[in-house]
Amino acid sequence: MHVFECVVYCNQMSLPFDHQLLALEPRDLKVYEALLQQREAASIRTVAELTGMNRGTTYEVIKKLQSYGLLSSHLKNKRKYYAAEAPEKLQAYAVERQRAIGNEVPKIAEYVTMLKQLQPVSQAAQFTKYYDGEEEVATLLQDVLTTVAALEDKTYHVFSSAEVRNHLYAKFRNFTRRRVQMGINVQVIGVGKVGRKANLAKRKLLSTRERPAAYVIIYGNKVAQITLPETGYIRGVVVEDTAIATLQRLVFKKIWGPFPIDD
Numbered sequence: 627m628h629v630f631e632c633v634v635y636c637n638q639m640s641l642p643f644d645h646q647l648l649a650l651e652p653r654d655l656k657v658y659e660a661l662l663q664q665r666e667a668a669s670i671r672t673v674a675e676l677t678g679m680n681r682g683t684t685y686e687v688i689k690k691l692q693s694y695g696l697l698s699s700h701l702k703n704k705r706k707y708y709a710a711e712a713p714e715k716l717q718a719y720a721v722e723r724q725r726a727i728g729n730e731v732p733k734i735a736e737y738v739t740m741l742k743q744l745q746p747v748s749q750a751a752q753f754t755k756y757y758d759g760e761e762e763v764a765t766l767l768q769d770v771l772t773t774v775a776a777l778e779d780k781t782y783h784v785f786s787s788a789e790v791r792n793h794l795y796a797k798f799r800n801f802t803r804r805r806v807q808m809g810i811n812v813q814v815i816g817v818g819k820v821g822r823k824a825n826l827a828k829r830k831l832l833s834t835r836e837r838p839a840a841y842v843i844i845y846g847n848k849v850a851q852i853t854l855p856e857t858g859y860i861r862g863v864v865v866e867d868t869a870i871a872t873l874q875r876l877v878f879k880k881i882w883g884p885f886p887i888d889d
Contacts, residue, residue, distance in 0.1 A: 648720055653679065657687045658696055658710055667700065667707035694719050757862040764797035766850055766862050771801075773846040774810050781811040782845035783878045785832075788818040790841040790852055793860045802827075815881060830882060844878060847871045 674684040691697040818837040843850040852862035
């Protein structure tokens with residue numbers, strides 16, 4: 627029995643694309659490549675011999691490839707023969723699958739929304755999100771920009787600690803530039819010392835003695851509390867609750883009043 631010697635397939639690592647995203651298996655590509663190299667259409671028996679697969683499996687693969695438009699067939703002496711379509715058909719199939727998946731994304735989003743309503747969650751989890759490490763804290767900072775940009779008053783408030791500030795922007799170095807580009811203002815009450823001057827930012831100094839490794843951001847209906855334990859692993863928690871955010875903002879503005887601006 628002659629077994630097909632593949633040119634492209636050989637092993638999964640040699641493929642320049644993820645075949646699973648196209649709902650293709652290695653055996654599917656093996657059959658397609660085998661037929662592509664034949665001068666004439668081949669029967670199921672011949673394809674089975676070329677690929678070293680049994681006829682049942684070969685038949686299943688051929689039917690699948692036909693449904694994808696990658697194989698054609700014709701009858702000869704009451705027997706079906708199969709031939710591979712041009713390789714460009716594989717690209718066309720990929721484009722069509724991409725389009726089909728894109729059309730389903732909004733429907734999936736609606737379904738996910740429905741699933742969230744079914745999922746039981748604790749009361750705390752309903753309005754609390756946790757962020758661990760510099761990468762996730764960068765996501766938290768992006769949420770600050772996104773949330774405040776949608777507000778009528780594009781201003782948020784910060785209790786800033788130098789101990790945390792040095793780690794806070796490690797994965798979001800251009801945060802201040804993005805904030806200014808979006809026209810977002812910030813009022814900062816510093817502890818330990820305040821940061822460098824920046825556009826659309828007002829700063830005041832609360833204390834130079836205490837240096838708690840904590841950072842608080844009050845934005846929209848959310849309050850982010852960020853800490854830097856002795857391990858140096860930054861972490862944050864965001865509470866999304868209008869009442870809590872309003873109370874924290876009132877406290878901030880009360881403290882903001884009597885202290886001179888740090889120039």
